[in-house]
Amino acid sequence: MSQYRPMTEEELRERVRRLKAEYPPDKVDMYTFRGAQYDHGLAWVHFPEGYGGLGINPKLQAIVADELRRDVHTVYDDLAVNPIGIGMGAPTLMTYGSDELKRALLRKCFTGEEIWCQLFSEPGAGSDVAGLATRAVRDGDDWIVNGQKVWTTLAHVAKWGLLVARTNPDVPKHEGLSYFLLDMQSPGVEVRPLYQITGEAEFNEVFLNDVRIPHRYMLGKEGQGWQVAITTLMNERTALGGGSTQKGGGPIQVLMQIWAARPPKRHKPAEAAVLRDRITRLYIESELLRLTALRAREMMRAGNPGPEGSVGKLAQAELYKKIWECTMDVLGEEALVYEPGYALRRPSQEERRDKVLLAKYQFLRSRANSIEGGTSEIMRNILGERVLGLPGEPRTDKGIPWKDIPRGG
Amino acid sequence: MDFAFTPEHEELRQTVRRFLQDRSDEATVRRLMVTDDGFDRGTWKQLAEQLGLTALIVPEEFGGSGLGPVELAITLEEMGRFLFCAPYLSTAALAVTVLREAANDAAKQELLPAIAKGERIVALALAEAPGLWEPSDVRMKAREVGGRWTLTGEKTAVIDGQTADDFLVVARSSQGLSLFRVRAEADGLQREPLPTLDLTRKLARVRFRKTPAEPIAAAPDVQPQLERAFLLGLVALAAEQAGGAQQCLDLSTQHAKTRWQFGRPIGSFQAIKHRCADMLVAVEFAKSAAYHAAFRAQEGDEAELPVAARMAKAYCSDAFFQVANDTIQVHGGMGFTWEHPAHLYFKRAKSSALLFGDSVHHRDRLATLIGV
Numbered sequence: 001m002s003q004y005r006p007m008t009e010e011e012l013r014e015r016v017r018r019l020k021a022e023y024p025p026d027k028v029d030m031y032t033f034r035g036a037q038y039d040h041g042l043a044w045v046h047f048p049e050g051y052g053g054l055g056i057n058p059k060l061q062a063i064v065a066d067e068l069r070r071d072v073h074t075v076y077d078d079l080a081v082n083p084i085g086i087g088m089g090a091p092t093l094m095t096y097g098s099d100e101l102k103r104a105l106l107r108k109c110f111t112g113e114e115i116w117c118q119l120f121s122e123p124g125a126g127s128d129v130a131g132l133a134t135r136a137v138r139d140g141d142d143w144i145v146n147g148q149k150v151w152t153t154l155a156h157v158a159k160w161g162l163l164v165a166r167t168n169p170d171v172p173k174h175e176g177l178s179y180f181l182l183d184m185q186s187p188g189v190e191v192r193p194l195y196q197i198t199g200e201a202e203f204n205e206v207f208l209n210d211v212r213i214p215h216r217y218m219l220g221k222e223g224q225g226w227q228v229a230i231t232t233l234m235n236e237r238t239a240l241g242g243g244s245t246q247k248g249g250g251p252i253q254v255l256m257q258i259w260a261a262r263p264p265k266r267h268k269p270a271e272a273a274v275l276r277d278r279i280t281r282l283y284i285e286s287e288l289l290r291l292t293a294l295r296a297r298e299m300m301r302a303g304n305p306g307p308e309g310s311v312g313k314l315a316q317a318e319l320y321k322k323i324w325e326c327t328m329d330v331l332g333e334e335a336l337v338y339e340p341g342y343a344l345r346r347p348s349q350e351e352r353r354d355k356v357l358l359a360k361y362q363f364l365r366s367r368a369n370s371i372e373g374g375t376s377e378i379m380r381n382i383l384g385e386r387v388l389g390l391p392g393e394p395r396t397d398k399g400i401p402w403k404d405i406p407r408g409g
Numbered sequence: 410m411d412f413a414f415t416p417e418h419e420e421l422r423q424t425v426r427r428f429l430q431d432r433s434d435e436a437t438v439r440r441l442m443v444t445d446d447g448f449d450r451g452t453w454k455q456l457a458e459q460l461g462l463t464a465l466i467v468p469e470e471f472g473g474s475g476l477g478p479v480e481l482a483i484t485l486e487e488m489g490r491f492l493f494c495a496p497y498l499s500t501a502a503l504a505v506t507v508l509r510e511a512a513n514d515a516a517k518q519e520l521l522p523a524i525a526k527g528e529r530i531v532a533l534a535l536a537e538a539p540g541l542w543e544p545s546d547v548r549m550k551a552r553e554v555g556g557r558w559t560l561t562g563e564k565t566a567v568i569d570g571q572t573a574d575d576f577l578v579v580a581r582s583s584q585g586l587s588l589f590r591v592r593a594e595a596d597g598l599q600r601e602p603l604p605t606l607d608l609t610r611k612l613a614r615v616r617f618r619k620t621p622a623e624p625i626a627a628a629p630d631v632q633p634q635l636e637r638a639f640l641l642g643l644v645a646l647a648a649e650q651a652g653g654a655q656q657c658l659d660l661s662t663q664h665a666k667t668r669w670q671f672g673r674p675i676g677s678f679q680a681i682k683h684r685c686a687d688m689l690v691a692v693e694f695a696k697s698a699a700y701h702a703a704f705r706a707q708e709g710d711e712a713e714l715p716v717a718a719r720m721a722k723a724y725c726s727d728a729f730f731q732v733a734n735d736t737i738q739v740h741g742g743m744g745f746t747w748e749h750p751a752h753l754y755f756k757r758a759k760s761s762a763l764l765f766g767d768s769v770h771h772r773d774r775l776a777t778l779i780g781v
C-alpha cells in the first residue's frame with residue numbers, strides 16, 4: 001500500500017544528473033545548489049511537488065544521496081547543514097503546518113539559510129518533557145510566552161525554534177500543550193551559552209520573557225502540542241539511529257584506521273588479540289546497525305516513523321560510546337593527551353580533520369549520545385511498552401491536572 | 410587478618426578528609442586545574458608541615474613517619490575522592506617508594522628528608538612510548554664515560570614533570586636496570602608539559618640529550634626492586650581510583666534521590682536504581698581490591714603482592730571508568746556539562762585507567778601469574 005507515486009530508480013537518477021548539470025555543485029555556492037535541489041523536488045523526495053519533493057517513496061532518498069556523491073568534490077551533509085531543521089523540523093511542519101508556513105520556511109530550511117533549533121527540554125522537564133512548564137497565554141491574535149528552555153543546541157545561530165509550551169495547566173500534562181514555530185529574533189528571547197564536557201558550547205539556555213508569537217505560527221491545534229512533538233521526536237530518533245550509510249563507514253572506520261596505524265609493539269601479542277576481538281565485535285555491531293536501519297527504511301510505509309525508531313537510537317548511542325572508548329584504549333598513552341585543550345568556546349570543526357584528534361573529541365562528545373534525543377533508559381521504556389506491549393510502570397502523574405503533579409524538592 | 414584497619418587508620422582518614430574538604434573543594438580544583446603548576450604551594454606546605462603527609466611513608470631514619478602501603482592507600486583514596494590537585498602521587502607516593510626500594514643510602518639521605526619536609530618535588534621518569542610502562546620494558550640507555558653518566562632519550566607520562574625539582578630516571582646500563590637522579594636544571598634536559606585529557610593531573614614529556622645523571626641505585630641491577638616499587642605504585646593508584654569511584658557513586662545516589670521526573674524521584678525507576686546498585690557493587694569490589702593489595706604489601710607477602718597489585722589496578726581501572734561513565738548517564742544533560750563535576754571524574758577515570766598500563770595489560774600479566 002502506498003500513497004506515493006511510482007518512479008523508477010533510473011528516472012530519479014536522471015533528475016539528479018540534470019540538477020548537477022544545471023548547477024555544478026563544485027561551481028555554485030551552497031545556497032544556490034541546495035535551493036535548486038529543493039526546486040527540483042530532490043530535498044525530501046516524499047514531500048509533495050512544490051515543497052521540495054516529488055511525492056515518491058522516502059526510501060528513494062538514498063538514491064538521490066548516492067547520485068549526488070558521484071563525480072563531485074562538493075557533497076553536503078544535511079545533518080551538518082541544518083540538523084534540526086531538515087531532520088526533524090521539516091517533517092513536522094509538513095505534517096502539521098499551514099500552506100503559508102510551508103511555503104515561507106521549507107526552502108530556506110533546506111538550503112541552510114535559516115537554521116532551526118528545538119526548544120523542548122527545560123530544567124524541570126527532560127525525560128519527562130511533557131511535564132514542561134513554559135507558559136503560553138492567548139492575547140488577541142498572539143500568544144505571550146514565558147519560561148526557560150535548556151540544552152538548546154544551535155539556539156545561538158538559529159532563526160527558528162520548535163517550541164512546545166503549556167497553554168492549559170488545568171488538564172493532564174499531555175493535553176495542555178501547544179506547539180509553535182518561534183522566530184528566535186523576537187523581542188524577549190535571550191540565549192546564553194552552556195559549556196559541555198569538551199569545553200565547547202553547542203547548546204544553550206534560552207530565556208523567554210513576554211515573547212509574542214502570532215497564532216498562525218502554531219503547528220497543529222491548541223492542546224495538540226504533544227502529538228506534534230511526538231512527530232518531531234520520532235524523526236529525531238530515526239535520524240540518530242541510522243548508523244553509517246556506507247559499509248564499514250562512520251566511527252568504526254576511524255577506529256580501524258587508528259588500529260592499522262598504531263606503532264608496532266605498542267601492544268604485546270596477548271593484548272593485541274584482545275583488542276582485535278573487541279574491534280571485530282564492534283565492527284559486527286556497526287554493520288548490523290546499518291543493516292537494521294536499511295531494513296527499517298524498507299518497511300517504513302507512511303512519511304513519519306514510529307516507535308521502532310528507538311531500536312536504532314538505543315543501539316547507536318551505546319555502540320558509538322563503546323567504539324570511542326575502544327579507540328582510546330588503542331591509543332594508549334597518546335590518549336592521556338587532549339590536544340585541543342578545554343578553552344570555553346563555541347564549537348569548531350577545524351581541529352577534527354585529524355583522525356586521532358577526532359577520536360579523542362568523540363570519546364568525550366559521545367557521552368551525550370545516550371542522553372540527547374531521549375536517554376537510553378527512555379528508549380528502553382518505549383521499546384518495552386510501545387513496541388513489545390509490556391505493561392507500563394505504575395504512574396503517579398496520569399490523569400491528574402498538570403498543576404497537581406508532585407515535583408519533589 | 411585480611412583488612413586490619415585500626416582506630417588510627419580511621420583517624421588518618423578523617424584528618425585527610427577534613428583537610429581536603431577545606432582545601433580541595435570543587436571551586437579550588439577548578440581553579441588549580443587550569444594553572445600551569447596545577448597545585449597550590451601554600452596548601453602543599455600545610456600538607457607537609459601541619460599534617461605531615463609528605464612524610465607518611467618516608468622511613469623514620471630519614472625524617473618520616475615510617476608508615477606503609479595501607480596508610481598511603483587511605484590517604485590516596487581520600488585524595489581521589491576530592492580530585493586533590495597536588496604532586497602527592499608523584500612525590501610522596503611514587504618517588505618515596507622508588508627511593509625506599511631501589512636507591513642507595515646517600516641518595517635516600519639527600520632526597521627523603523627534603524621530600525618529607527615538603528621541600529622538594531620529585532618525579533618518576535619511567536614510562537616510554539609506545540606503551541612501555543613497566544620497569545622491565547624500559548629501553549632508555551645510560552652511558553658512562555670516565556665515571557660520568559649521561560642519559561639520552563625520552564620519557565613520557567611523567568607525573569608532575571613540569572614542576573619537579575628532581576627526576577628519578579629508570580634506564581639501562583651494561584649491568585642491568587639502574588636508577589638515576591637528574592636535576593631539573595641539568596644540561597640537555599627538556600620538559601614539555603602535555604595538554605592532558607585529565608586537567609587535574611599534570612603530565613610532561615621529558616627529553617634527555619647527553620644529560621648528566623647521578624647513579625643512585627642500591628645495586629648494579631635493581632630490576633627486582635624497581636618491579637616491587639612499580640607494584641606498590643599500582644596499589645597506590647588503585648586506591649586513588651577506588652576513592653574517585655566512591656565519590657561518583659555518592660553524587661549519583663544523591664541525584665537519584667532529589668531529581669524528579671514523571672512525578673517521582675528518578676531513583677524510584679528501576680533503570681536508575683539498579684544502575685546505582687551495580688555501581689555500589691563495583692565500588693565495593695574496587696575497595697576490596699585496593700585494600701587487599703595494600704595489606705598484603707604492608708605484611709610483606711611477596712608471593713601475593715604481584716597478584717593483588719595487578720588485580721587491583723585492572724579491576725579499579727575498569728570499575729572507576731564504568732562508575733564515572735554511569736554518573737554522567739544518571740545526571741542526564743546536566744552530567745554532560747562543564748559546570749557539573751561528573752566530567753572531571755570521568756576524565757580522571759580514563760586517564761588513570763591508561764596510566765601505568767591499562768586493564769588488558771595487567772590482566773595479561775595476572776593470567777600468567779595465576780596459571781591461566
Ligand SMILES: Cc1cc2nc3c(=O)[nH]c(=O)nc-3n(C[C@H](O)[C@H](O)[C@H](O)COP(=O)(O)OP(=O)(O)OC[C@H]3O[C@@H](n4cnc5c(N)ncnc54)[C@H](O)[C@@H]3O)c2cc1C
Nearest residue numbers: 118120121126127151153368372375377678680738741742
Ligand atoms: C548534547 C545534548 C544536546 C541536546 N540538545 C537538545 C535540544 O536541542 N533541544 C532540546 O529540547 N533538548 C536537547 N537536549 C536535552 C535532552 O533531550 C535531555 O537532556 C534528555 O531528554 C534527558 O533529560 P534530562 O537531562 O533532564 O535528564 P533527566 O530526565 O533528569 O534524566 C536523568 C536520568 O534519569 C533517567 N530517567 C528519567 N526518567 C526515567 C524513567 N521514566 N525511567 C527510567 N529512567 C529514567 C534518565 O534516563 C537519566 O539517566 C540535549 C541534550 C544533550 C546532552
